[in-house]
Amino acid sequence: MNWLRRSSSEPLWKEEFPVRTADERYVTRRQLTKFLVLTSFGMFVGNLWILFRSLFYKPPTHPQQTVARLGDLPVGGVKLFTYPTSDDHCILVRTAENEHVAFSQKCTHLSCAVYFSRESNRLECPCHNGFFSIADGSVLQGPPSRPLPRIILEKRGNELVAVGIKVS
């Protein structure tokens, strides 16, 4: 592998600390190139990491949790709860007489808490004016590029039970 080996007879330290200014230009360019190639390697490793996570992805199992009673909220009413862990804040909205929807409260842009705007009938993020549809959590406007994760709800008797999270 001769093409990989430096063919100069000078010791490495002499090459890295040249006396002439013209040679110095070469050193700085070579070092910058080395840095750029290392950054390129970092990007490649990042893509490999995502590939690894995709290949060994296991869908998480979520607990079942009662989030509200059916009559608790008026139409247009909002209730905040946490699901599946106490660190995951969610928002439940009663959109019609027999319809409830729940989403993660974390904006998919920079994780600010979204709130329900009754006037515009949508979920809004106050940080950068990202708007989400109340029907399915899709992005209506603003910097977020992904929809809000939806909490799957089931009606069991008089209770609303969260049974899972749909990320789409």
Added chain:
Amino acid sequence: MPGNSEVPPKTRGLTAIAGAMSLIAVLLIVQIWLLSATLESFLAGKRSSASPAAIFSGLMFLICFGLYLFVDRVDSDVRNSAGDR
């Protein structure tokens, strides 16, 4: 405008290195975009784009590495030719 033979080897070497560095910079920008797009798609639950993205990113890294070897070779060639004179 001087012909190619009139340009001193050191200047020619620097031009070649600058060209290679520009190409590496462009590839790096594409790689950064590719990584952010793949991550965005992964977080949105779409996992099918991960493998083609990894392959293309690997290809771009190999091209960058090849260009680095070119820069290294030009550098040592110019150094040796300067030492011979």
